[in-house]
Amino acid sequence: MRIGRTSLFGHLVEVRCGELDEMVLVDGRPVSRKRFANFRNTSHFFDLEDEDGTAHACEILCAADGLLSTRVTVLADGRRVLRMKIRGGRVVDLRCPACSYSMLGQVAEGDRVRCPECGEMTTLGALGVRTATDLMEP
Ligand SMILES: [Zn+2]
Numbered sequence: 001m002r003i004g005r006t007s008l009f010g011h012l013v014e015v016r017c018g019e020l021d022e023m024v025l026v027d028g029r030p031v032s033r034k035r036f037a038n039f040r041n042t043s044h045f046f047d048l049e050d051e052d053g054t055a056h057a058c059e060i061l062c063a064a065d066g067l068l069s070t071r072v073t074v075l076a077d078g079r080r081v082l083r084m085k086i087r088g089g090r091v092v093d094l095r096c097p098a099c100s101y102s103m104l105g106q107v108a109e110g111d112r113v114r115c116p117e118c119g120e121m122t123t124l125g126a127l128g129v130r131t132a133t134d135l136m137e138p
Pocket residue numbers: 096097098099100101115116117118119120
């Protein structure tokens with residue numbers, strides 16, 4: 001089971017890629033499930049409300065990357081907000097949402113991380129990791 005997490009509009013979003021099916025959970029509640037999703041590109045669509053009650057159209061695109069890894073792209077209102085690669089229970093590749101530069105190995109200031117390539121500021125939560133330690137290369 002490959003698992004990736006991120007926070008989106010104040011919600012915890014989790015992607016679970018199993019052998020036979022793929023599932024997206026929001027705050028622990030399943031919102032999308034696709035059977036036999038392995039080895040194909042699969043999109044999961046759902047709406048998320050932000051703190052103001054505005055709904056955002058979200059998409060999570062999962063693509064197999066070899067036998068053991070999955071590339072996960074998270075989009076909100078058509079804009080790419082996160083790209084990561086998951087293997088087993090951990091994230092093995094994390095990319096800047098703005099320019100795709102690798103964010104692994106970057107140093108966080110508190111909860112915030114600056115992309116060394118384009119200067120875009122993001123948070124550990126938005127990158128789907130809990131602590132600065134998770135940014136270290138696997
Ligand atoms: Zn960047």
